[in-house]
Amino acid sequence: MEVVxxxxxxxxxxxxxxxxxxxxxxxxxxxxxxxxxxxxxxxRQYPSPGYYDDFTLNVNVLDDAAVLDDPNSAVGFTLASDEEARAMADLAVSINEVLAAVGSESPDSAFLGSPLWGDVLDAAKNALRVLTA
Structure with a gap:
């Protein structure tokens, strides 16, 4: 039984x-x-008092979890599979492209207004699908 x-x-x-x-x-x-x-x-319509969220906060969460720079090393820690790592790598590419084009110190409105933002949305939707499958 233990072997199984x-x-x-x-x-x-x-x-x-x-x-x-x-x-x-x-x-x-x-x-x-x-x-x-x-x-x-x-x-800035927050769901509850004391709530805060923005683009930078979410990127920082992903950076802190080490799922953007080297998602393969996160497998077994925060990611459960190579498929999840690939999806996060794709998201990282999209985020890095929009950061390079818009500038990391830009307001969120600049990111959302970028023609590259659709790629971030698409990569994030795919990553979410894979992470929650």
């Missing part, structure tokens, strides 16, 4: 940092939702 359980556990890659994974998923969700971004990041 070990084989099953080896096949299913679990994550060692489930709380950090939840933060990653939350950040990716925010990056995938254009209506949320307009409402919260631009119009």
């Amino acid at each position: 359980e070990s084989a099953v556990n080896a096949e299913h890659k679990s994550v060692q940092l489930p709380d950090m994974r939840a933060e990653v998923i939350s950040a990716v969700r925010a990056l995938s939702d254009r209506e949320y971004q307009q409402r919260v990041w631009i119009d």
